[in-house]
Amino acid sequence: MTKGKLLLLGVLMSVASAAIAVPKAAAAPSGIQAYEEQEFIADFTKFKIGDFAPAxxxxxxxxxxxxxxxxxxxxTEGAHWTYMGENYVLIGNTDGKIMKIYNGDIFYHR
Structure with a gap:
């Protein structure tokens, strides 16, 4: 083979191996998991899982x-759902600790 063909073959092989090595994107969550949130804003305050809701x-x-x-x-036992800042929030009955957050659009989930 000529040097030009070898060079072209080397370039094609490196491009092909790079394409194979590209990690695949994670699948988007489905079902109600698509509505899960980690943080939100309500009452002019940013809240996240583990924070405490106002009394x-x-x-x-x-x-x-x-x-x-x-x-x-x-x-879950010892907790209840409430609505804060357009989100459904699962909080502890006694301490108000935020356990789970769902975007309010879950209401329309079918």
């Missing part, structure tokens, strides 16, 4: 009792 969200007026109609999973 008002521990009151019965802010407790979501019909969570299943909003496509939310059942709350």
């Amino acid at each position: 008002q969200y521990l009151t019965p007026e802010y407790t979501i009792k019909q969570w299943n109609l909003r496509n939310l999973p059942a709350p």
Whole structure:
């Protein structure tokens, strides 16, 4: 083979191996996992999982009792769902610790 052909073959092989080595993008979450959030803003404050919700969200007026109609999973024992800053937030009944966050669009999930 001539030097030109060898050079072309080397370039093609390096391009092909680079294309194979490219990591594949992770699949987008599906189902209700697509609505999971790690942080949000409510009441002019940024909250994340592990933070504590203000005391008002521990009151019965802010407790979501019909969570299943909003496509939310059942709350864990000792916790309840509330609505903060356009998000559904699972918080501890006694301390208000944020355990899980779903974007409010989960309401429309089918």
